[in-house]
Amino acid sequence: MDVSVTVNGTTYARDVEPRKLLIHFLRDDLDLTGSHIGCDTGNCGACSVIVDGVLVKSCMLLAVQADGASIETVEGISENGELTPLQQSFNEHHALQCGYCTPGMLMSATALLRDNASPSDAEIKKALQGNICRCTGYWNIFEAVKAVAK
Amino acid sequence: MLLREVEYAKPGSVAQALELLAANDGARALAGGQTLINVMKARAASPDMLVDLNGLAELRGIELAADGTLTIGAMTTYTELMRSAEAKARPILGEVCATIADVQVRNRGTIGGNVCANDPTNHLPPLMVAVGARMTIAGAAGEREVTAEEFFLGVYMTAVGQGELLTKIAIPAGKKDGFAAVTLGTEGTCICNAAATVNGSVRVALGCVDAVPVLVTADSPDGIAEAVRAAGIEPPSDVHASAEYRLHLAAVLATRAAQEAAAR
Amino acid sequence: MTEDSTTTVAPAPVEVQKGWAGQSVKRREDKRLLQGEGVFVDDIKRHGMGYLHFVRSPYAHAHITRIDVSAAEAVDGVYGTLTGEEVAALTDPFFQISSAPGANIKDYSLALGKVRFVGEPVVAVVAETRELARDASELVEVDYEPLAAVVDARHAQDADAPVLHDDAEGNLMWTGLYSWGDLDAAFAEADRVIEIPELHFHRFNSTPLECDGALVEFNRGVEQWTIHTNNQFPGFAAIMMGPAMKVGLDKLRFVTQDIGGGFGNKITSHPQLVVCCLLARKLNRPIQWTEWRTDFHLSMSHGNERWFRDTKVAVKDDGTLLGFRTKALDDAGAWLRYEPLGGVIWAQVTPGMYRWRHIELDFTQVATNKAPVSPNRGYSRMQHLWFTERVIDIVAKELDLDPVEVRKKNYIRAEDMPYETPNGCVYDSGDYARMLDLALELIDYDAMAGRKAAAKEQGKLLGVGIGSTLDSGTNNFGQSRLINPELQFSGNNEVATVKLDIFGEIVVTLGTTPQGQGHETTAAQVVADILNCALEDVHVRAGHDSYWNSHAGFSGTYASQFAVTGLSAVKGATEMLRDEIFKLAGAVFGGVPAEALELADGGIRIKENPDAFLPFMACGAIINANNAGLPEDLDVTLNCRYVYRPPFEVPDVETKFGNLTLTYAAQLHVAVVEIDPETGYYEIVDYAAVDDCGKRINPQIVEGQVMGATAQAIGAVIHETYEYDEDGNLLTPNFYDYHVPHALDMPPLATGAIESPSPFTPLGTKGMGEGGGAGIHAVCAAIQDATGVVVTDSHNPYRRVWEMLR
Ligand SMILES: Cc1cc2nc3c(=O)[nH]c(=O)nc-3n(C[C@H](O)[C@H](O)[C@H](O)COP(=O)(O)OP(=O)(O)OC[C@H]3O[C@@H](n4cnc5c(N)ncnc54)[C@H](O)[C@@H]3O)c2cc1C
């Protein structure tokens, strides 16, 4: 099926099998390998992206379902190659080790802060609940997000 | 990952969706996909066609009638419900939805999908039974309404037949509700759960203990544990709980949910 | 995680920090990872590559009576398949580390004739797309004749137990008796002998978020494979694969860049890598293999499950520990992929943190119809240390003594360091009592009695527990000879190269395969200090490439050693380079002696005459591109390779005596749990983790490791378990049932650190990162404290706590 999506401002039109998951489409067809795959049950959030303003796990919908949508992925966060305050905060707080969960974490944090610029501690943790990290124990990720919340 | 081949259709109306479903035995409705896509990844089920309900505005939205009845479109997501001012009329709904899975799942998972999936560990089937929800099912022959108790038939089986759709759920007015669960980790998958409503007597629906929610009633929260034990429930054993432990939890959680409901 | 989620108490620096080392320099690998520009194995693509999908066994134990791949191969877009029969024709079985009977088993990279666990790879199918490869694998016909399975290690040696490996004539894989000191005397001296019938350490692993994978290319012209992979110990994979494939190691080029977590679990992917290699050659195209989560759970690197049976502890009434006897029964799963090394690795920490001198441990490892075990963070020591800690708390309970006092009475003391253990290991440094004091202070131990009473009022049970681990790092591979005296391994090594390139670039290559430990950053810190230059001027190559010639037999990232082996290699190579720069500058300046020169501002100058300055760029250019006229005897390449080799002797095989590891980092954790007695549900309400890993090159990175290990411990003790039903089906094959803690599951954490520099390492550092086991015990002990019931299992989900309270 023909699918046209705009990812980080660039429009891509492709012929896609309906069965293809959005994450495979992004990674395999569009070469946007920043979003990752950490599970096969929708638990880990490594594949999180924002579709038409809504944070989703891109392994939990089909690419054809995103037809016409505007998608934001980790590759689109930085402007002109510079780290944003959120990304810098991750660096400063050592909120990543292997970095495999990081793209998904950043998307979840981005969605949170867009929705709620001054989240409480509890709101930050709840916003990150859908993202598994096996390296950091989350404490530093929490601190990194908290530091950029107003 | 890596689903079997499947056809995809995105109907523009409920009528069209019903036609597609009726015309094709292997067609399945795709709501939030937060259960169905997983099942397809495991290749445990492989529908021939997915009929995507996401474009159907008719199935979305929440209305509050003068008598306090809430009517919730099947395709309303948990997030929409949590944010809805109308849905605050029955606060338990938003409260429970806020503890289902995580932000991403709540952003896509739907009320209709949750009850149609009728996974025994899901949060909403027992809640719907406790609050006395009524489900509207549409098919070629028109619409019919069933109570939540009649709706749930078995694991992943409901009163929605082949070629039919759940279109909306009506929930009567009320505030005295409670919900208690023991979950895998904080706000995780339920090991056992109980939803309660106090309206003169106490109604408690238990999840995870049988293929469908189990309804028990008592005159007061104090009597509910006994009622649970007398209900002849034979819960399943699995890696998270033995039958015995589940049965014990059922009594404890039923009491807690009932007490919470009574205290409101 | 609640409000102030972290509190940190850090030691005063041991010495005045002059340079970069000791500072929490921000990690250099972060930028690419934060921008989605890391290169993980599944990100790598090649023209014409084929995707590999494994057909896996649905049975725990069965004969394979027929395999037919024709229907799969007939599918348009399917490139080909590989079966066990082909593997057996093309390769030899993998070399076995074990002595007999384990030595006799024949392990190929695909099942041959028989399957031995659910999820075992049976056939590989390669196709044009991932989806198609999976579709076609459903068309592969395999007929099985199911056999009875053995799932419980305690019954593996029963007379009627099904036998996995006929070649081994039973399920016993390896056994060895370890006995040190004078057990009879200890038990005679004891006031009491405390008996513990059975303790169980459960099966789980660290589930790195990225599963295994590879992209393998075969160059027909030179008959050489390039293996892009996330295997974390290419040195080990190479020595397994080369002989099996009957090729020299130079034919196997390993390349890694970013790895999405390893924790030991990515050491034993060599069977899958062999399959990729054979198919790359057979099909003449690059082969891409990505393991999915369920595949990983079913088949990859479970941690060693261990039973401790018939334990007898010799104690004095005052709590003095004299010694113990126990029988350790270890469940290897279906294959020995790194095993039975677990049968000796525990001996690095034989007495735990305690001064008992009389220890006997009868170790037996058996095969079962479950996924093979392999190293997992804290490998084999974690099990043993959990056991020793359990003994302490059970003894304290039996003697009605305070677990804090029993520990303090028996701890190896700071003044005893370096301390030789009963089996000849040398604990380099440490102060366990001080760590415990610090941890108790962080948790406000004195307030516990009041908190317990307050919890009781609320109908809750509160308990506090202590756990500790020793993170022994830098293995002496000579210990493998205690498993099999025939083995020709000993010592350890790691390599680094540092060079000055034409334009003055300082380029560092490592032999390691980091998975988040920040090697690019810490290595740069060490180099910049020695060359007295800016951090930005140091370029540390990401990842590993065996073409860089910066690896040796033990290269890799595993077993807590980078801060010792990796950084010492970096230090050695950089010092060589520094000396060469001095020599070169001396010659260029016309015979100026080294003492008169100094490194500064990205170059070298004459101390007395700073204007006489030779920037690194000039040094690099002179040697590499402008060298006419240099003195003939100037022996300078500006490309220095250093192999760090820790000082080790081969341990004595007869007495099983000798030093098995170089450094001993220590972890002391205290957990406070609050239990709902009605449901068994509990929460960790407070947590303190104190770490001592000697000198810390980058305290922030060290703290990050402590936090991550703690989170894994919390997951393991409450939720994470690989549990099987009696037919050998894994009941937790994905993240639904194998619950991994998330942000809401984390307790408030207070971290603390002391620094006891290692006297044995060039930088005073100790390997670290594997100390999670401390947390497992801390929670077990807290549950015991809260319930008053002896905890006998390392895994305590709510249901078990409820059962304990009944
Ligand atoms: C990681 C994770 C954790 C989760 N944890 C929980 C949890 O703790 N509690 C919980 O309750 N749920 C949980 N879920 C499941 C989630 O709530 C799903 O959203 C829900 O079960 C199904 O809703 P859906 O809209 O996604 O439906 P889908 O997955 O699209 O559909 C589910 C089934 O219902 C049918 N269906 C859907 N809508 C209709 C309709 N209108 N008419 C007829 N048939 C229909 C579909 O054909 C399909 O068979 C979790 C999911 C994930 C991925």
Ligand code: FES
């Ligand atoms: S890969 Fe999408 S949630 Fe794990």
Ligand code: FES
């Ligand atoms: S940093 Fe490795 S999984 Fe989060």
